[in-house]
Amino acid sequence: MTKSSSSSKSKPDRETIISVRNLRKTFTNSAGKDVTVLDSVSFDVARGETIVIMGGSGCGKSTLLNCLIGEYELDLGEIHYQTKDLSAPKNLTTMSPDEKNALRKRFGILFQSGALFNSLTVGENVALPLSEHSNVSPEVIDMIVALKLQLVHMLPHRDKLPSQLSGGQKKRAGLARATAMDPEILFYDEPSAGLDPVTSTAIDELMMDLSKKLAVTSIVVTHEMDSAFRIADRMVMLEKGRVLKIGTRQEYEVLRDADPASLTRYEDQLMNQFLNGYNKGPLTNADGLSEFEKLITG
């Protein structure tokens, strides 16, 4: 029988840069009913680690990302940041707008589509954060842009418009822009979405390379399991807005590779199904598929 703990390694050994405690986020649906998307979410992120937040569609992972970057107000809970410019951890939820803006300058965010401005060249896109948020001269910005594009192997495409780029090239250009201000924390929203497997692997390797080279902390939201197992130091599994498990990649590998029949805990069966992409298991039972199958098979 495979042993798995739902709370092991919930606290990393290294210095904590983000601490999420009892986070709850509720939205009001079109019928005027409150729907809780995230509830009792707690975990820590260590400085320099890559943590993957995963789960099925609608589990709340993108909402969690938006809460972490301060895009959504929380209904309950706290998110403490300990970036290098702060002498003590500071709660995002009680920060003034100026403090929040200062914190966000320590972030780099790679959006799903790359989110490049279509009317600007790749070089101009990368230059934008620097020209908007610093007093650095255009000549120096020009050099920084070259440096950032070279790190993601996009220097030859500097003068192209986004419409002239492939999906993978857009992601790489988005990554160069996300790192333009030397962020302490990089947030990735579905970095592999819409990419072919080879390009997806290349983006993963680039992310790992940048994490190592720039010593940044990376928070990656994804449901691409191959990618998650390539890049993660630790993984957080969400299900119906709650944390199901926080563990190291190795712990998740054990869970993934376990024989489903050997797992006795419901949560472990559920995660085993998700990690392997099986179409049978508690995830699909919960959706009523087995009942449907029983109905039509008599």
Added chain:
Amino acid sequence: MDDLVSEVVRNGEAIIIRVAGEMNINSAPNFHTRVLEECADAPKHVVIDLGGLTFMDSTGIGTLLEIMRRLTRAGGKLSLVKLTDFITNIFDVTKMNQVFSIYATEEEALAA
């Protein structure tokens, strides 16, 4: 405003600029302006002593690259000396160790 330049020494056609502190997005613009002022008479060789630097970000690297480009276009050259372990590591990962002329001491740079 941060002033990274701790000392400027003129040695024939060369200028030695010694810096100390953190070369970052706040201090690098002022450093850039100061170096351009010091180089107004188009010196043949500028040696920047980085021994007193405790930190450098991409703005710092971009600033040094821009100074090198400007000097090279004017027929001069830039040398960097006394790189700390921190700066050496940054230059290694960004491959800037292949771009800049780097020497252990000011004397070695001046003799090159």
